[in-house]
Amino acid sequence: MGQARSRKRAGTTPLSGQGVGSGLDLTLLPQELLVLILSWVPGRALVTRGRLVCRQWRDLIDGPTLWKLQGERDPSGREALKAALEAARHCPRMEWARVGVLQPFGRNLVRNPRGEEQFQHWQVGHGDGVCLGDNTCWISQLVDLVKEGLWxxxxxxxxxxxxxxxxxxxxxxxxxxxxxxxLLLAADKNSVIDRFVTKVDPAEEWNVPFQQASHVFRKYGPGVRYLRFQHIGNRPGAERTEAHITNSTVLVKLSG
Structure with a gap:
């Protein structure tokens, strides 16, 4: 039998965009158009797969333009984008791929800030009768600042x-x-670098209106990796009497 005729056209080369499933050589597109196309790809896919395609893609994903397009397109991400742009003014070594996916600036890093769903994401404990007293209860959450998107x-x-x-x-x-x-903690989760403790007088009356406790940590020094957010309350009697807590918040802001 005669030799099988090849179906490959003369002068053709493998398509460099096949990994995306497009069947197109995206590297031939103008950079402005390539950025626009990539901005429609989910952020995690860009970081875990897109950065591995080639150096050009990696540089685009590590830059701000693509993430600005995503943030401007998504109303729910505009506040995070605004905070990231403000941070970039003061941090020339911004890791845009990390910031674009995890959005560490401008969002609450406390999970379940209202303590709903039986305090999911919180640790809950009670006094031992020695150190804290029988009527003392506490809830605590450890925030991993690096895991939440900072570096x-x-x-x-x-x-x-x-x-x-x-x-x-x-x-x-x-x-x-x-x-x-x-508490601002070091990498060992035990060494305290800085702390804030409220000094609130006991509430002797029932149905006290909500009031705010707040603080800003500044110039705390190097080494911070974790933040422990903990409430401690004491009820004076055996009845079910306790502080009502809501909207626990940790925000990170990089500004001059």
């Missing part, structure tokens, strides 16, 4: 402001005490 250089060199806030009041027929403890 070592920005934490150590630029030391962004860390804004913490909480709202509390009473909701039963007896008073209580309320205290907020916020």
């Amino acid at each position: 070592e250089d920005v934490l150590d060199t630029f030391q962004p402001d860390i804004l913490i806030s909480d709202w509390w009041g009473t909701h039963e027929k007896c008073g209580c005490t309320y205290n907020l403890y916020v």
Whole structure:
């Protein structure tokens, strides 16, 4: 039998865009059009797969333009984009791929800030009768600042402001005490670099209106990797009397 005739056209080469499933050589497109196309790809896919395609794609994904297009297109991400652009003014070594996906600036880093769904994401404990007292209860959450999108250089060199806030009041027929403890911790999760502790007088009356406790950590020094956000309350009697807590907040802001 005669030799099988090849179907490959003379002068053709393999398509460099086949990994995207487009069947097109995207590297031949003008850079402005390539950025526009990539801006429609989900952020995590860009970082985990797109950066591996070639150096050109990696440089585009590591730059700000693509992420600006995504942020401007998504109303829910505009505040995060605004915060990231403000941070970029003061941090020339911005890791845009990381910031674009995780959005560490301009969003609340506390999970389940209202303590719903049986305090999911929170640790809950009670007094042991020795150190805290029988009627003491606490809830605590450890925030991994690096996992939430920050990185070592920005934490150590630029030391962004860390804004913490909480709202509390009473909701039963007896008073209580309320205290907020916020600790900035090193990589070992134990060494305390900075702290904030409220000094709130006991609420002796029931149905105390909500009031705010807040603080801003500034110039806290290098080495911060974690933040522990903890409420401690004491009810004076055996009845169900305690502080009512809501909207626990940790925001990171990099500004001059």
